[in-house]
Amino acid sequence: MFKINPAQYKTEDLTHTKDDYFPVVLAIKTVYPSNYTGRAKNSIQFTYGKLTKESGGYRFKFLKQKFLYNNSIFELNDIYGIDNTTANITDDTQRECVICYTMTKDTVVLPCRHMCLCIGCSQIVRMQTNKCPICRTQVSSFMQIKIEDKGAKQE
Ligand SMILES: [Zn+2]
Numbered sequence: 001m002f003k004i005n006p007a008q009y010k011t012e013d014l015t016h017t018k019d020d021y022f023p024v025v026l027a028i029k030t031v032y033p034s035n036y037t038g039r040a041k042n043s044i045q046f047t048y049g050k051l052t053k054e055s056g057g058y059r060f061k062f063l064k065q066k067f068l069y070n071n072s073i074f075e076l077n078d079i080y081g082i083d084n085t086t087a088n089i090t091d092d093t094q095r096e097c098v099i100c101y102t103m104t105k106d107t108v109v110l111p112c113r114h115m116c117l118c119i120g121c122s123q124i125v126r127m128q129t130n131k132c133p134i135c136r137t138q139v140s141s142f143m144q145i146k147i148e149d150k151g152a153k154q155e
């Protein structure tokens with residue numbers, strides 16, 4: 001276990017975030033066995049956070065996560081509503097696009113990350129209100145997520 005001793009640092013350095021400065025970064029690196037022959041060469045998960053001061057000590061506050069895979073870096077975001085589209089849901093209404101109620105929703109609204117539309121209706125939203133139908137946030141972009149059909153093999 002790794003312990004942070006707050007006395008070693010200025011309080012401001014532990015609690016302050018500005019621009020791209022994050023006081024605490026945890027890096028979890030995958031160590032591959034010597035006989036490993038897969039495609040992954042280098043994968044590290046980075047967790048960024050800061051400490052917040054509370055009575056009696058500090059608490060770690062999670063800010064964001066990134067994932068390095070070989071030469072690519074990804075920002076990990078939660079997607080709201082994606083659970084409803086997984087194969088084990090029985091109520092089909094939750095799988096459907098909130099606009100047409102016909103197609104399976106497969107498109108995430110950014111920046112609010114509501115997964116609520118099919119790709120076709122995302123184009124309609126884009127041309128009409130350009131606002132998320134769930135929370136009315138101004139849309140910056142859409143991200144289509146391909147989800148395997150029910151009964152498809154899972155890894
Ligand atoms: Zn739709």
Ligand SMILES: [Zn+2]
Pocket residue numbers: 109112113114132133134135136137
């Ligand atoms: Zn939204």
